[in-house]
Amino acid sequence: MSNEEKKGITRRDLIKGTAATAGLAAASLFVPPRFAIGAQAKVKVGFLLPYTGTYAKLGTFCRDALKLRLAEAGNKLGGREIEFIDVDSEANPAKAPELTNRLIKRDKVDFLIGPVHSGVGMVMVKMARGDQGPITVVTNAGADQLTGSLCAPNIFRTSFSSYQMGYPGGPVMLEDGHKRVALVYWNYGFGKEVAAGFKKSFLAGGGTLVKEIPTPFPEVDFQAYLTELAALKPDAIYTFYAGGGAAKFVKDFAAAGLKDSIKLYGAGFLTEGVLEAQGAAAEGVRTVLHYADTLDIPENHKFRAAFKKATGQEADVYAVQGYDAGELILRGMEAVKGDTGARAEMIRAMETAEIASPRGKLRFSPSHNPIHDVYLREVVKGENRVVRVAVKDQDDPAEGCSM
Amino acid sequence: MEISFYLVQLLNGIQYGFLLFLVASGLTLLFGIMGIINLAHGSFYMIGAYLAYWLSGMTGSLWLGILLGLPLALLLGYAVERFAISFLYRRDHLYQVLLTFALILIFNELQRILWGNNVHGVPIPEVLAGSIPLTENQVYPIYRLFISAACIVIAAAMYWVIQKTRLGMMIRAGSSNREMVQALGINVNRLFAIVFSLGVALAAFAGMLAAPVDSVYPGMGENILIISFVVVVIGGTGSIKGAFVGAMLIGLVSTFGKVMLPEMASMSVYAMMAVILLWRPQGLFGRAV
Numbered sequence: 238m239s240n241e242e243k244k245g246i247t248r249r250d251l252i253k254g255t256a257a258t259a260g261l262a263a264a265s266l267f268v269p270p271r272f273a274i275g276a277q278a279k280v281k282v283g284f285l286l287p288y289t290g291t292y293a294k295l296g297t298f299c300r301d302a303l304k305l306r307l308a309e310a311g312n313k314l315g316g317r318e319i320e321f322i323d324v325d326s327e328a329n330p331a332k333a334p335e336l337t338n339r340l341i342k343r344d345k346v347d348f349l350i351g352p353v354h355s356g357v358g359m360v361m362v363k364m365a366r367g368d369q370g371p372i373t374v375v376t377n378a379g380a381d382q383l384t385g386s387l388c389a390p391n392i393f394r395t396s397f398s399s400y401q402m403g404y405p406g407g408p409v410m411l412e413d414g415h416k417r418v419a420l421v422y423w424n425y426g427f428g429k430e431v432a433a434g435f436k437k438s439f440l441a442g443g444g445t446l447v448k449e450i451p452t453p454f455p456e457v458d459f460q461a462y463l464t465e466l467a468a469l470k471p472d473a474i475y476t477f478y479a480g481g482g483a484a485k486f487v488k489d490f491a492a493a494g495l496k497d498s499i500k501l502y503g504a505g506f507l508t509e510g511v512l513e514a515q516g517a518a519a520e521g522v523r524t525v526l527h528y529a530d531t532l533d534i535p536e537n538h539k540f541r542a543a544f545k546k547a548t549g550q551e552a553d554v555y556a557v558q559g560y561d562a563g564e565l566i567l568r569g570m571e572a573v574k575g576d577t578g579a580r581a582e583m584i585r586a587m588e589t590a591e592i593a594s595p596r597g598k599l600r601f602s603p604s605h606n607p608i609h610d611v612y613l614r615e616v617v618k619g620e621n622r623v624v625r626v627a628v629k630d631q632d633d634p635a636e637g638c639s640m
Numbered sequence: 641m642e643i644s645f646y647l648v649q650l651l652n653g654i655q656y657g658f659l660l661f662l663v664a665s666g667l668t669l670l671f672g673i674m675g676i677i678n679l680a681h682g683s684f685y686m687i688g689a690y691l692a693y694w695l696s697g698m699t700g701s702l703w704l705g706i707l708l709g710l711p712l713a714l715l716l717g718y719a720v721e722r723f724a725i726s727f728l729y730r731r732d733h734l735y736q737v738l739l740t741f742a743l744i745l746i747f748n749e750l751q752r753i754l755w756g757n758n759v760h761g762v763p764i765p766e767v768l769a770g771s772i773p774l775t776e777n778q779v780y781p782i783y784r785l786f787i788s789a790a791c792i793v794i795a796a797a798m799y800w801v802i803q804k805t806r807l808g809m810m811i812r813a814g815s816s817n818r819e820m821v822q823a824l825g826i827n828v829n830r831l832f833a834i835v836f837s838l839g840v841a842l843a844a845f846a847g848m849l850a851a852p853v854d855s856v857y858p859g860m861g862e863n864i865l866i867i868s869f870v871v872v873v874i875g876g877t878g879s880i881k882g883a884f885v886g887a888m889l890i891g892l893v894s895t896f897g898k899v900m901l902p903e904m905a906s907m908s909v910y911a912m913m914a915v916i917l918l919w920r921p922q923g924l925f926g927r928a929v
Contacts, residue, residue, distance in 0.1 A: 290748075290859045291859040293858055450902065452905070453906030457854070458894070461649055461894075461898040463778070464645065464649050481759050488761070492781040493778055493781070494771055494773070494779030511855075513760065513761065514855050516763065
């Protein structure tokens with residue numbers, strides 16, 4: 238109103254002025270941690286893992302194991318306190334962009350840990366790679382591209398690539414004397430990559446692929462395929478299934494009476510976490526994996542005892558991968574004494590790290606993918622016993638990576 | 641491939657169809673007769689499986705587990721109907737979709753809290769644990785044949801109840817004209833509560849029966865839910881006969897699709913649904929929309 242203009246400082250001006258001052262004061266508090274001398278701000282570790290759905294156990298184990306490793310180191314990263322941020326990925330690639338964005342842009346995490354599902358992993362790595370992105374440690378997703386065409390200095394992996402899951406199967410089956418083999422797997426990104434890795438080594442070693450049977454994902458009705466296998470009569474089959482699907486396949490395979498005539502081999506997940514559900518049907522099944530619960534090395538015994546004490550559950554490969562991720566970021570932060578701004582130095586420390594992991598010796602390739610021993614395990618009396626080392630220092634060709 | 645291969649695949653397809661029918665029959669009962677779209681149907685299947693796992697683990701016998709689990713499932717169905725579904729009878733289908741979707745989320749979380757994230761197995765009862773040899777190296781588990789037999793019994797029982805009993809008559813009348821039935825002095829609310837409980841118990845029973853062959857794991861309800869809806873849509877909503885035919889069709893197409901057209905295996909069922917709907921939008925045995 239015209240009257241008000243005559244007054245010197247109106248109420249509106251006063252409110253505006255106070256708001257501006259308050260805003261400035263608040264804004265001045267947002268000093269990025271890396272500029273704060275003494276680095277008092279907490280280190281933010283963000284998890285993008287499935288805490289619900291079929292992979293819920295895998296996500297929970299990974300996070301719990303990483304937290305265990307950090308707790309063993311006094312719950313400090315490079316001398317700084319840690320803030321954990323949990324985001325449930327639900328193993329759903331469709332939600333991944335929004336959730337990854339939340340962790341990177343809104344929460345501004347220093348370290349991004351996860352995921353389980355390769356589809357989520359593809360989205361996450363695409364968004365996180367680069368100089369602006371957080372240091373990312375992939376703790377399960379096996380898609381080859383994550384350390385292949387999408388490789389980047391700030392992307393690490395402590396799990397495996399699908400190539401490393403399929404490739405060792407070839408020499409193993411040939412050594413065991415199986416020349417005529419059928420390949421059965423879940424027909425989606427990860428399954429296809431495992432199959433490709435297997436075919437490469439098996440065919441190169443002189444084996445014959447009787448039939449390749451990709452089954453629709455995530456369907457678990459295998460009766461038709463089992464009948465087909467019975468008619469084909471291969472010496473053995475190499476499979477990839479995980480979780481509920483793995484439990485069902487092994488049970489259905491035994492129920493169809495095929496166990497005696499056809500030897501069942503698979504990528505390790507066929508018998509990981511599902512042995513209780515499979516029962517007697519799993520006896521004698523051989524799998525290749527970079528870990529076994531019964532691995533007889535001191536680091537493994539120590540880890541399993543600590544994990545049991547902390548969570549009350551028996552550890553598995555997913556926990557190991559989370560535990561190793563914890564060790565990796567500890568090494569990085571220790572090398573730079575907690576200064577997350579010294580990225581190049583931290584990355585150099587991480588990529589040259591040699592870790593005495595519960596799985597054995599773990600080090601990293603130039604594309605930041607694990608180089609580890611892959612074991613041949615056989616299910617004996619309800620547990621995976623290590624038969625022999627399938628491939629020593631299994632690497633990954635990292636196709637498309639320019640690092 | 642010899643003829644025995646195709647015969648065994650036929651058996652596989654029929655057996656799968658029977659299992660689908662068992663699950664989908666409850667769904668079509670609810671939708672056709674009560675007009676309820678129950679997205680939580682898969683969750684009830686999962687609850688049945690977990691009840692079977694839990695109770696058979698406690699008592700050591702699958703039969704006891706099922707015997708104890710069925711009343712629990714009935715009770716759960718009654719509670720869900722009374723406290724949630726009954727408010728939405730007169731509302732648009734969208735409200736029912738939203739509500740039952742919420743139920744899915746709630747049940748999934750409850751399952752995680754109560755039974756954890758692991759994959760579990762339920763042992764097959766000893767008497768049914770054998771196998772029948774079919775070809776020289778393939779045997780057929782007796783338990784799967786038992787499931788098919790149970791489904792036939794259930795189908796016959798449902799047919800008899802719906803067509804030949806007074807309760808069935810009330811159900812059929814209540815679904816065509818609710819107000820008139822109420823005017824005739826029949827308590828429609830109680831009737832619908834009974835029907836809903838029965839539908840839930842059917843789904844749970846299917847879960848219990850299938851638990852030994854399916855394994856019990858989080859999220860197992862979602863897979864079966866989608867295919868159940870396809871069965872109901874193909875067969876025509878509200879028609880038990882339609883659900884039976886639809887389930888058999890899907891079982892056979894799915895099984896033979898996998899071996900004949902492996903690249904299109906996952907699509908074959910949905911392609912068939914599209915073709916049927918183009919020809920008969922109300923489903924094979926549904927009432928004309």
